[in-house]
Amino acid sequence: MNIGPPLDKVVIEVPAGLVDAGETAEQAAVRELKEETGYVGVVSESSPVMFNGTSYNCMVHPGFCNTNLKMIHVSVDMSLPENQNPKAELEEGEFxxxxxxxxxxxxxxxxxxxxxxxxxxxxxxxxAEGIEIAKRWKL
Incomplete structure (x- = not known):
């Protein structure tokens, strides 16, 4: 999870980023995990592409345009030597x-x-809420 930037609005989030030219969303997820957390993992599953809103939302809320999302599930083997003391490879301005x-x-x-x-x-x-609902409904 990420927390940053200091002395500003702080956000708790999962590793995320853009897909670079020539890479898949799955490759980007593994790369972003390594860059932002230092952990090395392998893709175990991917969601369908999800999008924010409708074309109406894009007209009313331009910030919602062009924000497609694909959740990539990555497994991290904590017994691997490279995951014992992971070190993030942060870009300038990342906290x-x-x-x-x-x-x-x-x-x-x-x-x-x-x-x-x-x-x-x-x-x-x-x-978090999905996990909580699954616990309450005993799913």
Whole structure:
């Protein structure tokens, strides 16, 4: 998860980034994970492409235009030597603090961070709420 930038609005989010020319979304996900967290992983699953809103939203809210999203599930083998002391490869202007927590605690941690003044990325919040709903409904 990312936290940054300092002394500004702080955001809790999952590693993310743009797909570079010549690479797939899956390759970009593995690259971004390594750059932003230092962890090395392998793709285990991909979602369909999702988009924000409709053409109406693009006219009313131009910031929502051209924001397609594909969630890539990446497995990280924590027993591998390269994942023992990972070091992020941050770009200039990136301020990221990496931390881990059990998925079962994600909803409570998001609530705690929000009370502390952190902004929760919609992807993280949606994932956390989905896990919480699955627990409540015993899915």
């Amino acid at each position: 990221i603090e990496v931390f881990t927590l059990p998925l079962q605690d994600l909803w409570a941690e998001c609530a705690k961070f929000e009370k502390e003044g952190y902004a929760i990325d919609a992807r993280v919040g949606t994932l």
